[in-house]
Amino acid sequence: MNHRIIAERTEPGGSTIKEWHMVRSGEGKPMCGRSIDLSETELPADAWGTERAMPFCHTCGALYLREVP
Numbered sequence: 001m002n003h004r005i006i007a008e009r010t011e012p013g014g015s016t017i018k019e020w021h022m023v024r025s026g027e028g029k030p031m032c033g034r035s036i037d038l039s040e041t042e043l044p045a046d047a048w049g050t051e052r053a054m055p056f057c058h059t060c061g062a063l064y065l066r067e068v069p
């Protein structure tokens with residue numbers, strides 16, 4: 001299954017990233033179920049666990065861990 005990482009900002013259009021969420025391809029919201037703007041900054045799934053994708057949503061991280069080998 002393919003995933004992508006989407007940024008959630010502290011405010012719409014703001015420069016500060018609150019946290020990153022994992023979104024399954026084809027789904028309209030992140031794995032944690034939060035409502036975020038999917039047109040926001042995106043990272044490839046392999047950025048998970050790296051500096052680039054910090055801070056990361058704890059719920060998304062836990063669920064993602066169970067899906068990847």
Ligand SMILES: [Zn+2]
Pocket residue numbers: 020021022030031032033034057058059060061
């Ligand atoms: Zn999340």
